[in-house]
Amino acid sequence: MEPLWRYRHVSSRRHAGHERSSQTRTKLSESKRADVRRWLLPDVFEHCGIQDPTAAHRHPNCISLVTQNRFGPTVMTLANALAYDGTLLAGPSVKPRDSSDPEIVLIDTDGLNELADPRLTGRSSGWWPAGVLLSRALAELHVADGDEVGVVTPYRSQAEATLEALRDIEGEGSPLAEVGTAHRFQGREFPIVVFDTVEGRFGNGMWMAHASRAPDATSWQRIGLRLCNVAVTRVRTRLYVVASRERVSLAQSGTALSYVRGLLQAGQVRPVKAAALVTPPATAAAESYLGVFGNQLKEVLARHVEVTDVHDELHFYTAFAAAIRDAKHSLWIWTPWVASRVLKLLPGLAGAAARGVRITVFLRDPSDQLQDRHLDLINQVRAVAHTVVSVNHMHQKIVVIDERTVMLGSLNALSQSRTREIMLTMRGAHFARRILEHEHAAEFSSPPACGRCGGSDIDLRRRKNGEWYWRCYARTCQVGSGGRAWHAPVNFSTRRGPSHKPRP
Numbered sequence: 204m205e206p207l208w209r210y211r212h213v214s215s216r217r218h219a220g221h222e223r224s225s226q227t228r229t230k231l232s233e234s235k236r237a238d239v240r241r242w243l244l245p246d247v248f249e250h251c252g253i254q255d256p257t258a259a260h261r262h263p264n265c266i267s268l269v270t271q272n273r274f275g276p277t278v279m280t281l282a283n284a285l286a287y288d289g290t291l292l293a294g295p296s297v298k299p300r301d302s303s304d305p306e307i308v309l310i311d312t313d314g315l316n317e318l319a320d321p322r323l324t325g326r327s328s329g330w331w332p333a334g335v336l337l338s339r340a341l342a343e344l345h346v347a348d349g350d351e352v353g354v355v356t357p358y359r360s361q362a363e364a365t366l367e368a369l370r371d372i373e374g375e376g377s378p379l380a381e382v383g384t385a386h387r388f389q390g391r392e393f394p395i396v397v398f399d400t401v402e403g404r405f406g407n408g409m410w411m412a413h414a415s416r417a418p419d420a421t422s423w424q425r426i427g428l429r430l431c432n433v434a435v436t437r438v439r440t441r442l443y444v445v446a447s448r449e450r451v452s453l454a455q456s457g458t459a460l461s462y463v464r465g466l467l468q469a470g471q472v473r474p475v476k477a478a479a480l481v482t483p484p485a486t487a488a489a490e491s492y493l494g495v496f497g498n499q500l501k502e503v504l505a506r507h508v509e510v511t512d513v514h515d516e517l518h519f520y521t522a523f524a525a526a527i528r529d530a531k532h533s534l535w536i537w538t539p540w541v542a543s544r545v546l547k548l549l550p551g552l553a554g555a556a557a558r559g560v561r562i563t564v565f566l567r568d569p570s571d572q573l574q575d576r577h578l579d580l581i582n583q584v585r586a587v588a589h590t591v592v593s594v595n596h597m598h599q600k601i602v603v604i605d606e607r608t609v610m611l612g613s614l615n616a617l618s619q620s621r622t623r624e625i626m627l628t629m630r631g632a633h634f635a636r637r638i639l640e641h642e643h644a645a646e647f648s649s650p651p652a653c654g655r656c657g658g659s660d661i662d663l664r665r666r667k668n669g670e671w672y673w674r675c676y677a678r679t680c681q682v683g684s685g686g687r688a689w690h691a692p693v694n695f696s697t698r699r700g701p702s703h704k705p706r707p
Contacts, residue, residue, distance in 0.1 A: 251264070251265065253265060255288055256286070256287045256288045256290045257288050257290060259290075260290050267290065269287075269290050269291055269292050270292050270293070270294045271291055271292070271293070271294060271297070272293075272294035272295070272296045272297060273392060273436070273438075273439055274297075274306075274436065274438050274439060274442075275297060275298070275299075275300055275306040275440075276293060276297060276299060276300075276306075277300070277306040277307050277466065277471045277472070278306055278307060278435060278436065278438060278442055279291055279293060279297065280466065280471070281307070281435055281462055281463065281466060282432060282435060282436050284462040284465070285428060285431060285432040285435070285459060285462055286416075286428070286429065286432040304441075305441070305472070305473035306440075306441060306442065306471075307441075307442045307443075307444065307463075307466065307471065307472045307473070308441065308442070308443050308444070308472070308473045308474075308475055309444050309446065309448060309451065309463065309467060309472050309473070309474045309475070310337055310341075310443055310444065310445045310446075310475055310477050310480075311446070311447065311448035311474050311475065311476050311477055312331075312333045312334075312337075312403065312404070312445065312446065312447050312448075312477050313404050313447050313448055313449050313476070313477075313478070314476060314477070314478030314479075315333050315477055315478055315625075316612060316613035316624070316625055317598075317599075317600060317611075317612060317613045318331070318332045318333045318336070318611060318612060318613075318625075318627065319331060319332075319333040319403045319404065319447065319477075320403050320405065321401050321402075321403050321406075321409060322641065324358070324360045327409055327410050327413075327423075328357070328358045328359075328360065328409070328410065329358060329360060329361070329401060329409065330358060330360040330361040330363075330364045330401060330641075331361070331401050331403060332364075332611055333403075333445070333477065334356065334361055334364075334365065334399035334400075334401055334445050335361075335364050335365050335368045335634070336368070336627070336629065337397075337399075337443075337445050337477055337480075338354045338365050338368075338380075338382075338397045338399050338445065339365065339368045339369055340480075341395070341397050341443055342354065342369065342379050342380035342397070343379065345394075345395045346379055346380065350394045350395045350440070351380075351381075351393050351394055351395070352379075352380035352381070352393060352394075352395045352396075352397065353380065353381050353382075353383075353388060353391065353393035353395070353396050353397070353437055354380050354381070354382040354383075354396075354397045354399060355383065355384070355385055355388050355396060355397070355398050355399070355433075355434040355437060356382075356383075356384060356385075356398075356399040356400075356401060357384060357385060357400070357401065357409070357410050357411060357427070357430055357431075357434075358384065358401060358410075359384055361399060361401050362382050362383050362384055363637075364634075364637050364641070365382045365399070366382050367633040367634050367636070367637035368629075368631060368633065368634040368637070369382065370631075370633040380397075381393070384430075385430035385431070385433040385434045386430070386433075388433065388434070388437050389433055391437055392437050392438070392439055393437055393438060393439065394438075394439045394440040394441075395438070395440060395441050395443075396434070396435070396437045396438035396441075396442050396443070397443045397445065398434045398435060398442060398443065398444050398445065399445045400444065400445060400446040400460075402446040402447055402450045402451075402460065403447050403450065404447040404449045404450055408450060410423075410427045410430075411427060411431055411446075411459055411460060412450060412454065412458065412460055413427060413458065414427030414428040414430070414431050414458055414459040414460075415427075415428055415455075415457050415458045415459070416428050416457075417457045427459070428458075428459050431459040432459075444463060444472075445477075446460070446463075448467075448474055451463050451464050451467065452464055452467075478625075513625065513626075513627055513628075514625070514626045514627075514628070515623070515624065515625055515626075516614060516619055516621075516622065516623060516624040519610075519614055519619075519624070519626045520544075520547070520548075522610075522628065523548070523602070523610065523616060524547075524548065524551050526602070526604050526608065526610070527548065527551040527552060527554075527555050527604075528551055528554070528555070529604075530555050530560045530604050530605055531560065531605050532559065532560060532561065532605055533560065533561050533562075533563075533603075533604070533605055533606060534552075534555060534560055534561070534562045534563070534602070534603075534604055534605075535563050535565075535601070535602065535603040535604075535639065535644055536562070536563070536564045536565065536601075536602050536616055536617065537565045537597065537599040537600060537601040537602075537642065538564070538565070538566065538600060538615045538616045538617040538618060539566065539567045539571075539597055539598055539599075539600075539615060539618075540566070540567060540571075540573050540574065540577070540615055540617070540618040541566060541574070541577050541580045541581050541584055541617045541618055542577055542580065542617070542618035542620065543580070544617060544618050544619055544620065545580055545583070545584060545617040545618065546580070546583075548617065549583060549584075549587060552584075552587045552588070553587045556587050556588070556589070561589050562587065562588040562589050562590075563588065563589060563590045563591075563592070563644070563648045564584055564588045564590070564591045564592070564617075565591075565592045565594050565597060565599070565642075565647070566581065566584075566591060566592070566593060566594065566597075567593070567594060567595070567596070567597055568593035568594060568595045568662035568663075568664075568676065569593065569662070569676060570595065570662075570676070584617070590648050590649075590650075592647055592648060592650055592663060593661070593662035593663065593676075594647075594662065594663045594664075595662055595663065595664040595665070595674075596665075599642065600612060600613060600614055600615055600616065600626075601638065601642070602616055603635050603638055603639060603644075606632060606635050606636060606639065607630060607631065607632045607635050608628065608629070608630050608635065609628070609629045609630075609631075609634060609635050609638055610626050610627070610628050611626065611627055611629065611638070612624065612625045612626035612627055613625055613626070614626045643671070643693075643695070646693055646694065646695050647663055647671075647693070650663070650673060651673055651691065653675035653677065653680055653689050654689055654691060655675065655680055655689040656675065656677060656679065656680040656689070658675060658677045658680060660675060660676050660677040660680075661673050661674065661675055661676070662674055662676055663693070664690075670692065671692070671693040671695075672690050672691060672692050672693060673690060673691050673692075673693060674688050674689070674690040675688050675689040675690070676688065
């Protein structure tokens, strides 16, 4: 039998794997070995008969460190609700804060549309552009004031995306802010903490939305709540929680976000709309909503954030046409549909192609009924673009220019008509490369010829298990093959970054 100490050593190393730690714990709990279940599943406190903070406080042989001087009373209230059952007490240095200097600020991502939609990298893990942009802006804001900033998130993919964005504005020397998962920041503390939850408005919610230590909570939920507690207790001065306010407001009782909701309802958390921070207010009421603190934050963010432009559907196309005109070597466009709007853009696209700009366009595949109505327009796009890739069920709205400028939001660049939309322009080579890597631009921009008929009627599809594959949709190809379409897996190379390199 494998020695128990070795089993423990291997398991501990696996626990350092961030998003894999909960999976490792689950596998450990499924072990049938009596010694594993007796010694490895319970933690050190459970071995001593201590099940919660109250029991620890009452245990005659356990010394509970219940007095803290790190953070203020509001964060302490949140920590007591999350993990300490009210046993945590304020030390002499903990003083109430003035209302103009809130201890916890909820940066509400509602209204940022697709910027605030998580991009899944696993069943309950992923990243979102909203957190990247806001964390970067908040880091710049406070570092300029001389404060050290820690950006904490549950997911490695979000941490990596934020790091890429921060590298675009780092000077020589130390990074602008430390970024990592809650696992990495255990034992650390910062004057300013940005807790990027990656919790958007729609769907069933991610890890933090389900984090709980209710009696019937799963191991995954309990680990999530502990990580949430680690994240919020790293702070000394101010905690920013980046999340959908609607998600927080509808949080199930007993979850981590429900405790944030309680403080919000009690007026102990200051809500600020992210959309109001990065877009011009439409009315005086919007300015009033932000209040003194919010408007101060907006003013400083306007000086520091590297979102160079914010456009609605009325003004985006002037900026887009200028970007096409100024493009030097590459133009990547993700737009689900093509409509008559593209006719005004085709001359500019043709001019860019003529001067050597490589244009790659990703569209929905022909099975989409809206595409079927505009085949002539799609063919005109194919005539000027170097590559047009058909993608099944795509919904991204992204433009990347020269691998340095990203336009990202809710607007279909080649088809928008009447709907109210928003697009943000962000400059930075690291972030642009991160977007291209996340979208697998290099691999997806080279559709193969059909291995059966040799044709080019190929679309890109994704199976339920996440595997990407190419598929021939030519009907003539399926004749004599039992009606089955030719398909082949996407070949993901080990290289990073897009395939189109800048020209000398």
